[in-house]
Amino acid sequence: MTETPDFPQPGILFRDLSGLFADGPSLRAVAGALLDGFGEMDAVVGVEARGFVLGTAAAVNAGLGMLAVRKAGKLPGDVLTESYDLEYGTAALQVHPDTLPAGSRVVIVDDVLATGGTLAATLRLMERAGWRVVGIAVVIELVDLGGRAALEALTDAPIEALLTL
Numbered sequence: 001m002t003e004t005p006d007f008p009q010p011g012i013l014f015r016d017l018s019g020l021f022a023d024g025p026s027l028r029a030v031a032g033a034l035l036d037g038f039g040e041m042d043a044v045v046g047v048e049a050r051g052f053v054l055g056t057a058a059a060v061n062a063g064l065g066m067l068a069v070r071k072a073g074k075l076p077g078d079v080l081t082e083s084y085d086l087e088y089g090t091a092a093l094q095v096h097p098d099t100l101p102a103g104s105r106v107v108i109v110d111d112v113l114a115t116g117g118t119l120a121a122t123l124r125l126m127e128r129a130g131w132r133v134v135g136i137a138v139v140i141e142l143v144d145l146g147g148r149a150a151l152e153a154l155t156d157a158p159i160e161a162l163l164t165l
């Protein structure tokens, strides 16, 4: 992991996992660990963009599919949309509500839990689509930013971080 001060804006210490993604044994180890300890699930949900790398790796490792939650404007047709704030800005996420059957059990995967805005918006999308979140998995949790409490206000699902900073 690298840490870059004042990126993408002043005051933000940016944690980048590109090196881990590019290293085969590291990516395999993280893919194997991310879904550890959760119960049965039907699919993995990955949040654009870094969550796609980790979500797909974890899903393939577990023999499951990966459902993409995308930044607004990328998915055609009928979509659900949730806007949110994150540590360095505002954005919106979208999903196709008919990708999985209602009641499907999903684990959401992303690289970093900071303020929790991104994953909270993802939780709201899952609820609106009728899917049951049985876990949230991240590589890094930035504890001081309080994201865990924000998510615990929305879900009883376990939240697992491989590394807390």
Ligand SMILES: O=P(O)(O)OC[C@H]1O[C@H](OP(=O)(O)OP(=O)(O)O)[C@H](O)[C@@H]1O
Binding pocket: 047, 048, 049, 050, 051, 085, 086, 087, 088, 091, 110, 111, 112, 113, 114, 115, 116, 117, 118, 119, 147
């Ligand atoms: O807990 P939060 O404050 O919401 O921040 C965490 C989110 O921020 C980053 O995504 P970013 O929107 O930068 O997108 P990227 O993966 O496309 O780089 C990161 O990958 C998480 O999704």
Ligand SMILES: Nc1ncnc2[nH]cnc12
Binding pocket: 012, 013, 014, 015, 016, 086, 087, 088, 112, 114, 115, 142
């Ligand atoms: N400090 C940070 N580093 C990397 N990704 C982030 N997403 C939100 N905050 C972040």
